[in-house]
Amino acid sequence: MANEEMEMEFERPGAALANRPLHFFWLVDCSGSMFGEKIATVNNAIQSCIKPMQDAAENNPNAHLFIRTLKFATGANWVSSNPIPVEQFVWDDLAAGGVTDMGKAFELLAAQLTIPPMSDRALPPVIVLLSDGQPTDNYKKNLDKLLHLPWGKKAVRIAISIGKDVDDDVLLEFTGNREYVLQANNAEDLTKMIKWASTVASVVSAPGSQEPISQQADDTSMAGDNNTGGAYDMGNIPQPSAGVVW
Amino acid sequence: MDGELKKGTLLTSENGNKYMVDSLLGEGGQGAVYDVVMEGKHVALKWYHKDKATSDQRKILDNLIEKGAPDEHFLWPEDLVIAENGKRFGYIMPIRPKEYKNPVALMKGMINPSFLTLCKVAYNVTLEYQKLHKLGYCYSDISFGNLFFDPKTGDVLICDNDNVSVNGLYASQVLGTPRFMAPEIVIGQAKPSRNTDLYSLAVLIFYMFIVNHPLEGAQEASIKCMDIHAMRLIYGENPIFIFDPDNKTNRPVPGYQDNANIYWDIFPQNVKDLFTISFTTGLKDPRQRVTENTWLEIFANMITGIIRCPSCKHEIFYDTSKEELGVAHTCWHCSATAKVPVKMVIGRKVIVLNKDSKIYAKHTIGNSDMTTITGEVSINPNNPSMWGIKNLTQDNWTYIQEDGSQILVPPQRSALIKANAKIDFGVEIAEFK
Numbered sequence: 001m002a003n004e005e006m007e008m009e010f011e012r013p014g015a016a017l018a019n020r021p022l023h024f025f026w027l028v029d030c031s032g033s034m035f036g037e038k039i040a041t042v043n044n045a046i047q048s049c050i051k052p053m054q055d056a057a058e059n060n061p062n063a064h065l066f067i068r069t070l071k072f073a074t075g076a077n078w079v080s081s082n083p084i085p086v087e088q089f090v091w092d093d094l095a096a097g098g099v100t101d102m103g104k105a106f107e108l109l110a111a112q113l114t115i116p117p118m119s120d121r122a123l124p125p126v127i128v129l130l131s132d133g134q135p136t137d138n139y140k141k142n143l144d145k146l147l148h149l150p151w152g153k154k155a156v157r158i159a160i161s162i163g164k165d166v167d168d169d170v171l172l173e174f175t176g177n178r179e180y181v182l183q184a185n186n187a188e189d190l191t192k193m194i195k196w197a198s199t200v201a202s203v204v205s206a207p208g209s210q211e212p213i214s215q216q217a218d219d220t221s222m223a224g225d226n227n228t229g230g231a232y233d234m235g236n237i238p239q240p241s242a243g244v245v246w
Numbered sequence: 247m248d249g250e251l252k253k254g255t256l257l258t259s260e261n262g263n264k265y266m267v268d269s270l271l272g273e274g275g276q277g278a279v280y281d282v283v284m285e286g287k288h289v290a291l292k293w294y295h296k297d298k299a300t301s302d303q304r305k306i307l308d309n310l311i312e313k314g315a316p317d318e319h320f321l322w323p324e325d326l327v328i329a330e331n332g333k334r335f336g337y338i339m340p341i342r343p344k345e346y347k348n349p350v351a352l353m354k355g356m357i358n359p360s361f362l363t364l365c366k367v368a369y370n371v372t373l374e375y376q377k378l379h380k381l382g383y384c385y386s387d388i389s390f391g392n393l394f395f396d397p398k399t400g401d402v403l404i405c406d407n408d409n410v411s412v413n414g415l416y417a418s419q420v421l422g423t424p425r426f427m428a429p430e431i432v433i434g435q436a437k438p439s440r441n442t443d444l445y446s447l448a449v450l451i452f453y454m455f456i457v458n459h460p461l462e463g464a465q466e467a468s469i470k471c472m473d474i475h476a477m478r479l480i481y482g483e484n485p486i487f488i489f490d491p492d493n494k495t496n497r498p499v500p501g502y503q504d505n506a507n508i509y510w511d512i513f514p515q516n517v518k519d520l521f522t523i524s525f526t527t528g529l530k531d532p533r534q535r536v537t538e539n540t541w542l543e544i545f546a547n548m549i550t551g552i553i554r555c556p557s558c559k560h561e562i563f564y565d566t567s568k569e570e571l572g573v574a575h576t577c578w579h580c581s582a583t584a585k586v587p588v589k590m591v592i593g594r595k596v597i598v599l600n601k602d603s604k605i606y607a608k609h610t611i612g613n614s615d616m617t618t619i620t621g622e623v624s625i626n627p628n629n630p631s632m633w634g635i636k637n638l639t640q641d642n643w644t645y646i647q648e649d650g651s652q653i654l655v656p657p658q659r660s661a662l663i664k665a666n667a668k669i670d671f672g673v674e675i676a677e678f679k
Contacts, residue, residue: 010360010559010560010561011358012358012359012360012361013508013509013512013578013579014457014504014505014508014509015355015457015504015505016353016354016355016457017353017354017453017457017458017505018458018462018502018503018505020472052273055272055273058350059348059350059390059391060350061350061353061354061390062425120470121467121469121470121472122470122471122472123471123472123473124471124472124473150470150471151471154471154473204473
């Protein structure tokens with residue numbers, strides 16, 4: 001017996017599950033030394049991470065992921081003026097040229113991690129800094145300011161150190177945790193590190209199945225108590241390959 | 247990711263079967279899942295990341311493959327595939343049909359199943375986990391990610407069964423998923439077990455019914471940065487049920503956690519009582535958690551306890567406690583009052599008799615089958631005011647009138663719905679009330 005009532009759709013009340021924003025920042029060094037293969041690799045690697053990030057976000061009802069890109073060379077600029085929801089995010093290829101005003105980038109980032117524009121309730125922001133050199137400006141004051149902001153302090157901060165000319169101490173100051181300074185010695189490493197960094201958003205927002213600590217492959221202790229990120233089980237932090245150096 | 251399998255790669259299993267990699271279906275923390283083909287048939291391969299391909303995991307899989315699936319609702323490991331160098335491995339399982347959706351789709355409002363369907367999902371998923379527990383296993387990681395259901399029928403599939411382990415012999419690689427892990431696991435005092443499964447199951451069902459986490463109320467709302475420390479507090483160190491009758495400090499916050507208040511009022515008191523036990527006494531004492539049989543009895547009555555609003559036709563749950571207290575059933579959508587129809591009562595099983603109501607094998611032969619329809623409400627073609635129960639089984643039923651006289655109800659015939667009359671199904675006897 002056909003039954004019209006059974007086949008009609010009656011909406012349940014209520015809305016989607018309440019979620020929190022998660023702000024993800026790519027901070028990309030676009031100085032002259034990044035020209036050529038390096039920036040091309042970065043462009044390709046980040047672009048290829050978008051789809052997996054979108055897929056992961058789709059499976060996560062507890063977070064709404066927003067992505068923004070900040071480039072720095074001579075000066076620093078936001079690539080988009082507003083946070084872009086991951087489902088709408090597209091990568092605009094970056095070009096390299098100029099000096100390394102990393103401090104300027106920290107200043108712009110700090111302005112965005114202040115409340116407002118940051119909301120009261122959120123998941124820890126994730127900041128991924130990619131650099132192949134040393135700051136040419138006086139970065140210290142701006143980094144200090146960033147790290148003293150509540151959301152700056154809470155942010156999971158990762159640095160990808162490209163090649164051998166990097167001042168890793170600056171990157172360490174930024175991450176507050178040696179484990180989160182990833183060394184990329186070649187294009188393959190760089191792609192691997194970027195891909196891994198892109199998955200940190202899902203670890204932070206909806207940590208997947210957690211494994212017992214004792215069974216982790218690398219049971220290195222997490223340094224840097226001032227860094228929220230230190231408490232997460234990131235698993236699988238990629239290791240650089242030995243060999244070719246740029 | 248390192249070691250991705252390329253399309254066309256040929257892999258050989260322990261049993262000598264050859265699988266050809268077709269496409270990547272998805273990636274997770276433990277590994278990637280591929281669509282692979284064997285003799286023209288598509289199946290799924292879960293291929294572990296290098297550091298997850300442990301000998302412990304392999305032992306678990308060998309055991310699961312040997313024992314076989316509890317039933318066809320589990321996408322169970324069927325065959326073990328090992329890389330040529332012997333270092334990586336994965337397992338074969340049935341592929342999931344596309345129409346099955348994850349609770350995440352429900353949480354995001356991308357699908358809108360009826361309350362009836364959700365009750366069927368709750369019933370079916372509880373039944374499946376009960377089957378697992380009856381075999382001495384625990385699942386260890388009940389959460390959004392491993393349940394899929396058909397939004398039309400409420401049929402369920404349980405996937406990611408590679409963490410299933412023997413209860414009490416903790417060997418699994420997982421502790422569970424945050425927000426679903428029992429508090430004693432969150433604070434590091436316990437490992438996954440049957441009792442922690444019961445907690446995760448209660449969270450999962452609460453999420454599906456209420457679209458809010460049972461512990462996310464004022465406490466969660468007061469936290470600015472939801473980092474791992476905050477999560478440990480809410481789900482582990484200081485968990486408080488948002489509707490704890492004795493502790494009102496963690497009520498849902500209007501404007502932020504509205505779903506909780508909207509849905510909670512719609513559900514019948516007996517299921518709310520079970521949630522309350524689960525997230526008050528059961529929160530602290532794993533032995534006092536609600537067991538599957540108790541849930542199943544309530545979910546079965548919810549499936550057969552839906553009244554249609556006489557005005558807007560939305561679904562209203564019949565609530566025994568309202569009837570006992572003489573409180574009207576009002577529609578949550580249009581506020582119209584709904585009259586409770588005649589009910590069929592079999593022990594503690596209650597079926598509200600609407601014109602589209604069904605009865606199931608559970609009612610007529612007393613098993614746990616709430617899928618096989620054994621009877622339905624039918625309208626007398628000669629007198630539309632006379633409703634009956636049509637016998638959809640192969641067996642004769644006996645209709646017992648109020649005066650005790652008996653009439654045979656052969657298959658395909660209907661017996662009149664009348665207060666105080668009874669139907670003897672052979673095993674169970676139902677009374678109209």
